[in-house]
Amino acid sequence: MTAREFNFDGLVGPSHNYAGLSFGNVASFSNVRSASNPKQAALQGLAKMRALAQRGFAQALLPPQSRPNFRLLRKIGFTGTDAQVLEKAYREAPVILACAYSASAMWTANAATVSPSADTHDSRVHFTPANLNNKLHRADEHPQSERTLRAIFKDDKYFSVHPALPGTPAFGDEGAANHTRFAATHGSKGVEFFVYGRVEFDPSAPSPKKYPARQTFEASAAIARLHGLDPLRTVYASQSPDVIDQGVFHNDVIAVGSANVLFYHECAFANEAVALADLRNGLSTVNAELVPVRVPVADVTVADAVASYLFNSQLLLKDTGKMALVIPQECHENAAVAKYLDGMVASGGPIDELLHFDLRQSMRNGGGPACLRLRVVLTDEEAQAMHQGVIMTDDLYHKLVAWVEKHYRDTIEPKDLADPQLAIECQTALDDLTKILNLPGLYDL
Numbered sequence: 001m002t003a004r005e006f007n008f009d010g011l012v013g014p015s016h017n018y019a020g021l022s023f024g025n026v027a028s029f030s031n032v033r034s035a036s037n038p039k040q041a042a043l044q045g046l047a048k049m050r051a052l053a054q055r056g057f058a059q060a061l062l063p064p065q066s067r068p069n070f071r072l073l074r075k076i077g078f079t080g081t082d083a084q085v086l087e088k089a090y091r092e093a094p095v096i097l098a099c100a101y102s103a104s105a106m107w108t109a110n111a112a113t114v115s116p117s118a119d120t121h122d123s124r125v126h127f128t129p130a131n132l133n134n135k136l137h138r139a140d141e142h143p144q145s146e147r148t149l150r151a152i153f154k155d156d157k158y159f160s161v162h163p164a165l166p167g168t169p170a171f172g173d174e175g176a177a178n179h180t181r182f183a184a185t186h187g188s189k190g191v192e193f194f195v196y197g198r199v200e201f202d203p204s205a206p207s208p209k210k211y212p213a214r215q216t217f218e219a220s221a222a223i224a225r226l227h228g229l230d231p232l233r234t235v236y237a238s239q240s241p242d243v244i245d246q247g248v249f250h251n252d253v254i255a256v257g258s259a260n261v262l263f264y265h266e267c268a269f270a271n272e273a274v275a276l277a278d279l280r281n282g283l284s285t286v287n288a289e290l291v292p293v294r295v296p297v298a299d300v301t302v303a304d305a306v307a308s309y310l311f312n313s314q315l316l317l318k319d320t321g322k323m324a325l326v327i328p329q330e331c332h333e334n335a336a337v338a339k340y341l342d343g344m345v346a347s348g349g350p351i352d353e354l355l356h357f358d359l360r361q362s363m364r365n366g367g368g369p370a371c372l373r374l375r376v377v378l379t380d381e382e383a384q385a386m387h388q389g390v391i392m393t394d395d396l397y398h399k400l401v402a403w404v405e406k407h408y409r410d411t412i413e414p415k416d417l418a419d420p421q422l423a424i425e426c427q428t429a430l431d432d433l434t435k436i437l438n439l440p441g442l443y444d445l
């Protein structure tokens, strides 16, 4: 079966700001309370989407979520008109107000875990929105993620959208940031690889000491069950707790895979040899062979990987059979990483091209190219069956640039979150967006 991998990038929302909300995510903490530029953030993301679409890669987008999250603010006791709710929240609980305003749904790798139809028991594409329950500002994304996915992937002949897992620490789920699919080609049967940071019901299992492990084994196993994955083609690996404590808050900060290639740092997994052997075994059942590209600590330290986001890159399979690596420009600014990449591209290995983008606005919150996209492998028939209004074209790109120019601010500082006008601007923008994307009723406003 032929299939293509669509990248659904998150369209950055109009309230993008730096609130330091993600303990364990070094960039988020170091840029706390600095001024953001939502307009630039959205345009940077759109430029990446357009460039990749122009290169012939299948590119689509997921719309931002409605902010501020008045439902959250009212649920915790802020009452009155919208303006009064904002004013009281700013005075009494500014950090919670920032949570209600976070544009974090832009990192769509955390929107859901997706299993292509070639892997599932009923040959439909399965989606489970991530509950993201480790962080207040993200824990309420899943109802809208589910609604959005249902709006785009409506036809239940082809698609199955599950509700998020129970929102409790035992089922901490961060979506595709901890999930990778390997296969000989996108359309063939594959191996789904789940990397978890801790095991809720096994206190002897490795877990970090300083920063939280956001993904549990129990959550990964539940998703494999829900999606009806074949146990012979499902592999679990424990993330190294030491790297979590060095700022690797998701596995996609230290490893990325696509088709049969795994590009990873030697310190990524608690037991590298077992993880690779299990992947090889799984792939042997579908006559595919793993091609690992292992980056040794002698070339790139974990600190350099975290600072440059080398592994938070996209591996895109080209018609030539080789891969392009989509990296943030920070990789060129880090001497060790730049040197490594030059050598890698020249080595004759599976990755023969680098595509770099300026995603600085997102990077300052710890979101690189891979965070900004959710991969959905679709056959031609499935691609036809999904909502077409979110597919990136030149026409849509120009419409969205004009929309951003019209509705987005150039700056948001912490004090701006108290401004009731900002809330109105955000809502007006999204209302307009539903028309551009032809998704009426997308938001439960």
Ligand SMILES: N=C(N)NCCC[C@H](NC(=O)CCC(=O)O)C(=O)O
Pocket (backbone or CB within 6 Å): 017, 018, 019, 020, 021, 022, 025, 028, 029, 102, 104, 107, 109, 110, 138, 177, 250, 252, 253, 365, 366, 367, 368, 370, 371, 372
């Ligand atoms: N690795 C992947 N797939 N995603 C990156 C998500 C970054 C996000 N940052 C934030 O949520 C920062 C928000 C703030 O501090 O304002 C997070 O930590 O969940």
